[in-house]
Amino acid sequence: MKIKDIANLTGLSVATISRVMNNHPNVSPETREKVESAIAETGYVPNFLGRNLRVSKTHKILIILPTAGNPFYSEILEAIQEQANHSEYTILIGVTNEDPTLENKYMEMLTTKQVDGAITFLSKYDKYALTQWASQYPLVQCCEYTEGAQITNISVDNEQGAYDAVSYLIRKGHTRIGAIRGQLYFASESDRTAGYKRALEQAGIKYRPEYCHIADYTPEGGFRGAKALMALEEPPTAIFAYGDTIAIGVIKALSETGHIRVGRTDGVRNVAVIGFDDIQLSGMLSPTLSTVYQPKYELGKKSFRLLMDQINKGSDNKECYSIKLMHKLVIRESSEL
Template identity: 45%
Template sequence: MTTIKDIAKLAGVSVATVSRVINDDPGVKEKSRDKVLQTIRETNYVPNTVGRNLRKSKSDMILVMLPTLSNPFYAKILKGIEERASELGYGVLVSVTHHEVKTEKKYLKMLEMKQVDGVITLFSTLSTEELNNLATKYPFVQGCEYTEGAQLPYVMIDNKKAAYEATKYFISHGHQRIGMISGSFYESSERGREQGYRDAILDAGLIFDKKYIVKSNYKPESGMEMCRALLSFSEPPTAILTVSDTLAIGAIKYLKSIGVAAGKEVEIIGFDNASITRVYDPTISTVSQPRYDLGRVSVDLVVEKINDIKVVNKGIILPHELILRESTHEDDE
């Protein structure tokens, strides 16, 4: 039976270093950590401190990885995750990757060390190949942001359909020049929403001009700047779709600064139905995502994989809703 001394000898490090790696001490040099983890994998060694009772042990914990804590969008998803996990007998660990590959990989080592039984990620920086390799060995689920081509379970809304419906609403109210404030980070959802916007315009027999799609960084200030850019065109848009509510807030704030009435002179639709959209002035029309349900379903998917890693991967699409408020014509509420 392999011991911690055997691991130390094979990896060419001290027993103390092996112990520190097992306990996820951040002070261990990356090169030494990688040697120890590789040796552990090759020898199938399971540390007593985290493995418990050989390899069949469970931690009864689920790791949830967020890209940031600054986005209120994730709050209801986390609530759904925590409540459903508790119902099924699991605890939840929440980590923040700050959009960094190195940080994401650091947390994923908890799977190897059996400190968690599965992972739910709400945004991953890993490549499709890396995700596929990971998902063949460990329970791994993507929520909201699915990586195209990844062979793993996921739950999300139909971003293309949602943006199509929002754009179609504008067109049905006579708008022929429609702008879009998109992003440059959440590739999967952004691509789907841009495609839905474009398809709605083309299906209506209007001219699609890619210059009306501008990119942002999701901060309200960026929404202001992108709205300013759109309205500087010789033929500015009379309606704007944004890929997040924070961008919609920024766009409306810019309109106010130049004396243009949002909802009357320029219509605005955001995305996500954040709580502030109901109390902002004007209240903001938005595409609502079932965030609480996204969280609950993601737990069901990862627990299914925990129970049987070979179970067929499921891709679940939840319904969205277009909610009309004052940032579109008030008489449509």
């Protein structure tokens, strides 16, 4: 069942059928009526493969994620989905798991016209290559940015966020502050590390490399990291985790080792924990997690809008924006016990 069948059925030409399908004006009410009833009868639906080729559009956008498991991304994804549902676009996701081959494979979906644009959550691209991509195709970078690349990106100020968190811990009297970070795969990590160091420095606290532990963004990573930190001969009294998923594991580890006890009565001071992201779960932990809030809904919504702007504007998208959204230090129990 194709457009020609409807044409034959109604005795009209394919052009007219097409016009009806696309709500063009200049088609008489009678023929429109006739075509529509024929379509209804036969259950005809247009073949997008033909249409896509002709108009050179896919009405699909690609979301490139480093990992599928992190609720932080899920929440942003949800916002993007919501926007997409209100548009005529559907979203397609690609997970790279830090495999550069896959990163390229996904990027090539732009050149091969499989998608109209992309939102990437990665940052460790070659800046020249990335600039190149961005100049040719609709592309926005979300939650990250690549130093020196010309591409519109949107994120929070990670340096300041980390600074705020660590400064807060210092103000609470902590001087031995550990950090559990990712593997420097993201620009956000370097920034958070910079903020961490700036806070220490400003307070006159010496930076101790052994307090900086590397993990992946999972509870297990945080769990092992916290165990390692607490095994030092002079363990930290507070831990800053670069992601709430990490913090979950940190809290678990500290609970196991007795360094955190909700409603503790033995007079020992609990180790303080602050995370990053403010995923929905963080209010459900015991103790509830203090963290640096990222406006995930806004990040997702705005990314989508920025991408749409580029897609609709056409190829003269020379101007790139670098947008920072506000973060917020959210104090719950884990830093207060």
